[in-house]
Amino acid sequence: MRHGKKVNHLSRTDSHRRAMLANMASSLILHKRITTTLAKAKALRVYVEPIITKSKDDTTHSRRTVFSYLQNKEVVSILFRDVAPKVANRPGGYTRILKMVNRLGDNASMALIELVDYNEIYTNGDAAAAEKKSTRRRGSKAKKADAPAAAGKAPKAEAAPAEEAVVVEETPIADVETAPVAETVEAPVAEAEEVAVAEEAPAAEEAAPEAPAAEGDDADEKKA
Template identity: 40%
Template sequence: MPTPTKGKRLGGGASHERLMLANLSAALFEHKRITTTVTKAKRLRPFAERMVTFAKRGDLTSRRRVLAQIRDKSIVHELFTDIASAVEGRDGGYTRITKIGNRKGDNAPMAVIELILDPVSAKQATVAEAETATKSAAPAPVAESADSGDSAESADSPESADSATSADSADEAPAKDETAAAEAPAEAPAVDADAPAAEAPAVDVEKGNEEDEPEKKA
């Protein structure tokens, strides 16, 4: 007979072990807690939690897989309705094992295995929300850094430098034209004002000299 891959086998064979685990899990789902040996409780725990995981999915395929192990339809219905809704906020750890001492008679170590149907505490809910927010916000800085790196590369590239210099020269050209246009009207009136002022005294002086000459001759 082949040996089990992990731990000791319950019962006489593999089929007997499967039936024992199915019956124990059915009793656990019906009564929410059972008392058994520590060895059976440890072997029952992963089996029962797997059935709870199927119940949380809630689809037809999962229900058929559970019905292949647990033949009682009323227990399966309770598992998919009441227990699945009670543990909806948990990601795992649906059972708890508590040792209660040895059994009288054969001195076998005993334990109580029960379902954890309590609601998730506020602290655990806050931690779960914080982890979800951290995971959702993690790609954002990477994208921003990538965009900033692209912008920095584009700014450092020769094409961007040429465009910047051309833009600066284009901005300087209108400024020079405006300053020249502003200075030109200011110089023109100064030239026109000086010309008549210089010519007028010359004409008056000459006329005065011509008028004085006949008097001197006379």
């Protein structure tokens, strides 16, 4: 029974397990990501992260200590030259484990383990999130700073009367256009009145001679 034993031996002897983890750590440093079983990925994370932390201190003693674990001069030089400066500002958590589809042969749980700072997709997302946060802060400060300026610029909103002036200038044009129409409408009315007066005058003249004829008739009647 393995009660209280937290180390996963991965069904290997101690020497075999260390050699396997050293090879996997070298492959991770060279290729920045590898695919393996989930149990091996978890064991590799515990093995390689202290080595990466040790590489931040670029001294002869640190290089010899890291070489004792990895047993590969090329990998050690890449670790101290490229990886260590890139993770210098990260206080641990240098690797990320992503679960994948189970293996077809034995249905084993598979995972991808990678160095966090070498994943451009996640790194760009973090940078974009940082930019959004910074813009929000700047936006709040900008609103406070622009509030007095907006108050000073408020009198400029009196540009509306300009439009009223344009409307007032247009009104005489409408009056000028309607004036001739009124004259043309009134002229025929005046002519009609003159024609009516002219027609009434002859009628009155025709009615006037009839009066003497009536008087003559009355005189004849008296003589008779």
